Amino acid sequence: MSLSPRFKKLLVRCVIVVGVLAIAGGWFGWYKFFREEPEPAWANETERFKYGSIGAEAARGLPYYIWLVLPRIFPEYIPGAGGYKAFGLVWEEGKEMPVGFTKKVIGFPRVANNCAICHVGTWRSKEDETPHVIATAPSHTTNVQGLLRFLTKSGMDPRFTADTILAEIDREVKLSFIDRLIYRFALIPLTRNALKEQHAQLEWMNRPGWPEWGRGRDDPMNLTKYFMTNMKVDNSTGQADFPSVWNLKIRKGDGLYLNWSCDTPAVRSVLIDSALGLGAAPDPNLPFDELSWSLKRRAWFVKRMEELDTFLSETPPPKYPFPIDAALVAQGKPLYAQHCAACHDVGGTYTNKPVPFAEIGTDVERANTWLQSAADEANRRVKEMGINRPNMVKIEGYCSPPLDGIWMRAPYLHNGSVPTLRDLLASVAERPKSFHRGYDVYDPVNVGFVTSGFDTARLGWKLDTTERGNGNQGHTYGTTLSPAEKSAIIEYLKTL
Numbered sequence: 001m002s003l004s005p006r007f008k009k010l011l012v013r014c015v016i017v018v019g020v021l022a023i024a025g026g027w028f029g030w031y032k033f034f035r036e037e038p039e040p041a042w043a044n045e046t047e048r049f050k051y052g053s054i055g056a057e058a059a060r061g062l063p064y065y066i067w068l069v070l071p072r073i074f075p076e077y078i079p080g081a082g083g084y085k086a087f088g089l090v091w092e093e094g095k096e097m098p099v100g101f102t103k104k105v106i107g108f109p110r111v112a113n114n115c116a117i118c119h120v121g122t123w124r125s126k127e128d129e130t131p132h133v134i135a136t137a138p139s140h141t142t143n144v145q146g147l148l149r150f151l152t153k154s155g156m157d158p159r160f161t162a163d164t165i166l167a168e169i170d171r172e173v174k175l176s177f178i179d180r181l182i183y184r185f186a187l188i189p190l191t192r193n194a195l196k197e198q199h200a201q202l203e204w205m206n207r208p209g210w211p212e213w214g215r216g217r218d219d220p221m222n223l224t225k226y227f228m229t230n231m232k233v234d235n236s237t238g239q240a241d242f243p244s245v246w247n248l249k250i251r252k253g254d255g256l257y258l259n260w261s262c263d264t265p266a267v268r269s270v271l272i273d274s275a276l277g278l279g280a281a282p283d284p285n286l287p288f289d290e291l292s293w294s295l296k297r298r299a300w301f302v303k304r305m306e307e308l309d310t311f312l313s314e315t316p317p318p319k320y321p322f323p324i325d326a327a328l329v330a331q332g333k334p335l336y337a338q339h340c341a342a343c344h345d346v347g348g349t350y351t352n353k354p355v356p357f358a359e360i361g362t363d364v365e366r367a368n369t370w371l372q373s374a375a376d377e378a379n380r381r382v383k384e385m386g387i388n389r390p391n392m393v394k395i396e397g398y399c400s401p402p403l404d405g406i407w408m409r410a411p412y413l414h415n416g417s418v419p420t421l422r423d424l425l426a427s428v429a430e431r432p433k434s435f436h437r438g439y440d441v442y443d444p445v446n447v448g449f450v451t452s453g454f455d456t457a458r459l460g461w462k463l464d465t466t467e468r469g470n471g472n473q474g475h476t477y478g479t480t481l482s483p484a485e486k487s488a489i490i491e492y493l494k495t496l
Contacts, residue, residue: 204226336492435452
């Protein structure tokens with residue numbers, strides 16, 4: 001049976017219409033969900049470090065308008081007033097986003113994090129002073145655990161509905177009819193499900209009686225174990241301070257290690273693994289994300305890590321901002337050479353190398369969180385993504401870092417359990433048993449941040465050294481010096 005010419009024409013037209021509709025629908029889906037707009041032209045690499053993308057928006061980004069209104073809907077999950085600022089985030093005047101938060105359009109505006117959320121710090125000389133922002137410094141005020149809990153608790157709350165969230169978004173912007181439909185039927189439900197999933201992934205840190213991370217710390221290797229490797233949750237806890245990431249060129253070389261317990265032998269590895277942990281990795285649950293990673297994002301990611309490596313390697317440590325007694329420095333220099341240089345001078349016997357636990361004597365919980373099996377699995381997962389980097393390792397001992405910019409790296413020891421350099425030179429019995437950390441007014445006499453007072457207690461977080469993982473024992477070098485000698489060595493340390 002042959003088709004009539006008229007019917008053939010009709011069929012061709014139908015095919016063309018269907019094809020056009022399919023193309024239009026595909027273009028619409030791409031435009032609204034996957035098109036990627038370029039980032040702004042950053043003024044310099046420091047601005048890019050603070051606000052630029054590391055590729056986490058695709059798989060881990062929150063829709064911008066949902067992120068924006070959550071503090072108004074769920075204020076009871078925030079530890080104080082001020083919205084996101086209550087988490088101790090660094091927020092520069094005139095900026096739309098806190099430091100460490102990125103905003104990028106991939107179909108729609110998305111918010112994610114970059115390295116700066118843990119590695120930009122502030123200091124003030126007095127309470128009414130505008131904070132001085134130091135990129136690549138430890139974010140000693142930031143409450144990352146509180147932020148994670150806020151987001152996941154919000155996702156678990158029955159008020160996380162399209163009606164509630166769209167009503168709040170309407171106070172900020174008038175979405176188009178199409179965008180309202182997309183938010184109502186796609187973005188809000190998908191975000192709620194993602195936050196519920198993350199809530200389940202983080203249950204290990206919410207166990208009753210479990211040690212808090214507190215401000216300026218996280219549990220880095222357990223985060224790696226349970227997110228990157230999906231290992232079974234164990235009984236380990238390893239609270240650790242955010243480190244400085246300036247001047248990384250002095251941490252490079254054969255036989256040198258990074259992380260508090262020498263978990264990796266290369267700067268590039270630390271950068272790659274940290275970025276993947278923040279969500280730059282492809283989402284295996286999203287085929288389009290895996291495809292994007294294979295076709296484009298992986299190459300972009302590798303290049304971005306190279307650029308970060310260069311920036312962080314060449315960024316100098318911040319200079320001590322208060323007056324220095326040159327005569328006292330001269331007295332302290334030989335004392336430093338005698339008591340500190342072997343472990344902390346570039347090229348020193350133990351610098352950037354493991355110091356045995358029996359020698360250093362500090363709290364071992366952080367080191368015990370990391371396992372060779374976790375290192376092997378992390379290495380396998382990264383290789384599966386098509387990324388080549390020096391492998392993570394398991395070594396017994398704590399890394400002894402150089403002391404460049406040590407004044408801005410308080411509190412001290414790997415878990416931040418000693419508030420000032422003067423306290424670190426005191427005997428273990430004389431060190432504070434508890435103190436408030438997370439306040440950014442500086443104490444130039446004792447070299448560290450102020451730990452007592454009304455605002456310190458109001459804005460900071462109380463660390464108890466008797467809690468598991470918070471021990472302030474060990475590192476007794478220089479503790480037997482005279483008070484005058486301690487003052488001299490502290491003065492010299494200000495110059496590093």
